[in-house]
Amino acid sequence: MSYSPALPLEGPSPVEGRERRDQRNDRWFRLGVMSCALFVLLALLGAALSMLWGAREAFGTFGWHFIWSSDWDPVQRKFGALVPIYGTLVTAAIAMIMAVPVSFGIAIFLTEIAPSWLRGSVSAAVELLAGIPSIIYGMWGLFVFVPFMASYVSPWLDEHVGPLPIIGKLFQGPPIGLGMLSAGIVLGIMVIPFIASVMREVFLTVPVQLKESAYAVGNTTWEVVWDVVLPYTRSAVVGGIFLGLGRALGETMAVTFVLGNAHLLSASLLEPGNSIAATIANEFTEADSSIYLSSLIALGFLLFVVTFIVLAIARLMLNRLARREGAST
Amino acid sequence: MTSLVRFRLKRPVAVLACVAASLLAVTAHAEDITGAGSTFVYPILSKWSNSYHTKTGNQVNYQSIGSGGGIAQIKAATVTFGASDMPMKPADLKAAGLGQFPIVIGGVVPVVNLAGIKPGQLIFSGPVLAEIYLGKITKWNDPGIAALNTGVALPDSKIAVVHRSDGSGTTFNWVNYLSKQSPQWKTQVGEGTSVNWPTGVGGKGNEGVAAYVNQIRGSIGYVELAYAIQNKMSYAGMRNKAGAVVQPTPASFQAAATSADWTSEPDFYQVITDAPGKDSWPIAATTFVIMYREPKDAAHAKAAFEFFKWALEGGQSDAQSLDYIPLPSALTQQIEAYWGKTFASK
Numbered sequence: 036m037s038y039s040p041a042l043p044l045e046g047p048s049p050v051e052g053r054e055r056r057d058q059r060n061d062r063w064f065r066l067g068v069m070s071c072a073l074f075v076l077l078a079l080l081g082a083a084l085s086m087l088w089g090a091r092e093a094f095g096t097f098g099w100h101f102i103w104s105s106d107w108d109p110v111q112r113k114f115g116a117l118v119p120i121y122g123t124l125v126t127a128a129i130a131m132i133m134a135v136p137v138s139f140g141i142a143i144f145l146t147e148i149a150p151s152w153l154r155g156s157v158s159a160a161v162e163l164l165a166g167i168p169s170i171i172y173g174m175w176g177l178f179v180f181v182p183f184m185a186s187y188v189s190p191w192l193d194e195h196v197g198p199l200p201i202i203g204k205l206f207q208g209p210p211i212g213l214g215m216l217s218a219g220i221v222l223g224i225m226v227i228p229f230i231a232s233v234m235r236e237v238f239l240t241v242p243v244q245l246k247e248s249a250y251a252v253g254n255t256t257w258e259v260v261w262d263v264v265l266p267y268t269r270s271a272v273v274g275g276i277f278l279g280l281g282r283a284l285g286e287t288m289a290v291t292f293v294l295g296n297a298h299l300l301s302a303s304l305l306e307p308g309n310s311i312a313a314t315i316a317n318e319f320t321e322a323d324s325s326i327y328l329s330s331l332i333a334l335g336f337l338l339f340v341v342t343f344i345v346l347a348i349a350r351l352m353l354n355r356l357a358r359r360e361g362a363s364t
Numbered sequence: 365m366t367s368l369v370r371f372r373l374k375r376p377v378a379v380l381a382c383v384a385a386s387l388l389a390v391t392a393h394a395e396d397i398t399g400a401g402s403t404f405v406y407p408i409l410s411k412w413s414n415s416y417h418t419k420t421g422n423q424v425n426y427q428s429i430g431s432g433g434g435i436a437q438i439k440a441a442t443v444t445f446g447a448s449d450m451p452m453k454p455a456d457l458k459a460a461g462l463g464q465f466p467i468v469i470g471g472v473v474p475v476v477n478l479a480g481i482k483p484g485q486l487i488f489s490g491p492v493l494a495e496i497y498l499g500k501i502t503k504w505n506d507p508g509i510a511a512l513n514t515g516v517a518l519p520d521s522k523i524a525v526v527h528r529s530d531g532s533g534t535t536f537n538w539v540n541y542l543s544k545q546s547p548q549w550k551t552q553v554g555e556g557t558s559v560n561w562p563t564g565v566g567g568k569g570n571e572g573v574a575a576y577v578n579q580i581r582g583s584i585g586y587v588e589l590a591y592a593i594q595n596k597m598s599y600a601g602m603r604n605k606a607g608a609v610v611q612p613t614p615a616s617f618q619a620a621a622t623s624a625d626w627t628s629e630p631d632f633y634q635v636i637t638d639a640p641g642k643d644s645w646p647i648a649a650t651t652f653v654i655m656y657r658e659p660k661d662a663a664h665a666k667a668a669f670e671f672f673k674w675a676l677e678g679g680q681s682d683a684q685s686l687d688y689i690p691l692p693s694a695l696t697q698q699i700e701a702y703w704g705k706t707f708a709s710k
Contacts, residue, residue, distance in 0.1 A: 108560035109531070110553065181579055211524050211580045213565050296529030296566030307565040313529075317568055321432035321531020321557050 090333035129219025142234035173292030185212030208305030233275030401434015401447035449533020490545030526585035529566025
């Protein structure tokens with residue numbers, strides 16, 4: 036653009052003028068990109084503060100008790116966040132337990148094993164999965180997956196895994212199909228494309244020489260992936276996993292459909308529960324007292340805090356990994 | 365290039381101008397009536413507004429955001445009328461400068477998903493429903509249910525309770541009835557548009573409850589009659605206050621509406637659940653319209669009254685076709701008298 040042939044001849048000299056202009060443009064550019072970054076920070080801070088402001092009545096009334104209390108009684112106006120926080124964490128954990136290995140498998144298959152004609156179509160399918168609106172997952176979950184769980188999976192788990200010591204507690208319950216296990220699995224399917232496509236992208240960045248040398252000295256595909264590809268891409272892979280986790284924690288619509296929306300604290304994964312996002316979506320429009328509304332906003336703030344803590348832990352883990360890497364080499 | 369762009373631009377601009385002009389022309393004649401609230405009344409209000417628009421050119425924009433939302437919106441004066449399935453207390457109305465009147469009556473029905481049970485075959489009573497929703501009756505062949513249903517083969521399976529997950533006027537009428545029937549429900553749970561459910565799973569909206577009940581074998585839920593009929597669900601009959609068994613039909617809803625004494629409290633403050641009379645459906649529900657006594661925008665309020673007058677007098681056959689109940693004619697007269705006394709813009 037600035038390559039105009041008719042350079043004006045006024046000013047000290049054409050070259051100096053050009054330099055000054057470049058400096059000025061550079062300054063503008065810096066300001067521009069910095070304000071982009073600041074915008075995110077401001078939006079984040081604004082969201083957090085406005086939620087905290089909206090939540091002041093709930094926090095003021097219930098104090099710390101709000102976080103530990105399992106009450107949720109709109110009639111008595113007693114509210115506590117324990118059930119939704121528990122449901123959010125449990126469903127997200129189930130989702131990750133399911134999604135991480137599957138995504139890992141997809142990424143390994145696509146980068147190491149699949150013939151090249153298959154790679155394109157499977158990658159496209161994975162990315163298409165990411166484009167499906169969450170309400171569709173919710174409807175599918177309710178009309179297809181829940182009946183399947185209710186007639187086959189839940190009764191089987193209740194009968195065969197339920198009587199086992201310790202672990203059995205997790206799998207006792209009525210065969211209604213709705214519940215934390217179903218919600219976790221649907222969430223898992225929803226976050227697979229996010230994790231899988233990040234993993235695939237970063238696996239592709241591993242230099243071919245490294246992999247070929249490993250193969251040349253007789254490593255199996257699994258050894259190459261585990262000892263060469265994964266160490267090389269570890270931080271990006273963990274980043275991808277936490278991208279998926281962030282989405283699982285905040286997902287609303289699909290969870291609302293299959294979680295059962297009951298404010299009950301139960302150890303069993305087959306029992307219905309509630310999540311923070313689902314509670315807000317369900318009850319916001321009809322919150323008829325100011326303390327009710329404030330409690331819902333407080334829930335939103337807690338979701339913010341939970342997500343922040345989870346991501347901070349992820350950062351910490353990454354740093355520690357990086358330090359150990361540095362020490363070993 | 366530029367001429368082409370200009371040429372292309374010109375026509376949409378001209379079209380936009382035409383559209384804008386015609387819109388302005390329409391709004392110049394018609395009064396836009398805005399309302400918000402109850403989802404229960406949404407199907408009939410949208411049908412009415414459609415007929416009314418073709419008849420008079422006046423538009424009614426109704427947002428079904430829920431009863432609590434309707435009350436909040438009218439209090440904030442962002443709409444001309446609010447609609448709620450839960451009446452406001454006369455004292456609260458007075459404090460906010462509002463008035464309310466019934467506009468349509470419907471009914472809430474228990475629905476079950478049990479193999480081999482036909483619609484209307486199962487009978488419940490208020491105390492039994494309360495025990496089921498308290499989690500005290502957990503099996504279908506419980507003696508309490510069996511005593512009401514002699515001759516019906518009830519399975520030895522668990523009852524899966526389904527309730528609304530969102531706040532709702534339907535829930536209000538349901539738990540109001542349970543509170544009247546069970547002292548334990550009244551003290552332990554109470555009544556409101558959303559409550560602390562002792563047991564069960566929550567579905568979002570009438571359609572959510574209908575979907576859950578259809579999905580889960582051995583479940584029980586509660587929906588408006590229209591949803592039960594549209595989804596071909598097994599609704600149940602009820603034993604009413606007079607001890608008679610009634611089915612959820614327009615006739616039994618009508619009987620409940622007629623038997624209620626609408627003049628006993630000011631501002632029609634009346635929840636007609638557990639209505640007396642041997643033909644009355646015990647869980648009938650009323651939707652109330654809430655408006656300002658002295659509205660700032662008198663022209664819109666006047667247009668709204670014209671609309672409601674038309675709806676009460678001419679629109680009640682539309683209501684019947686959607687499984688709502690026309691208001692008893694005595695009540696219609698009381699409402700119109702109330703308008704004259706209460707609202708400045710009428």
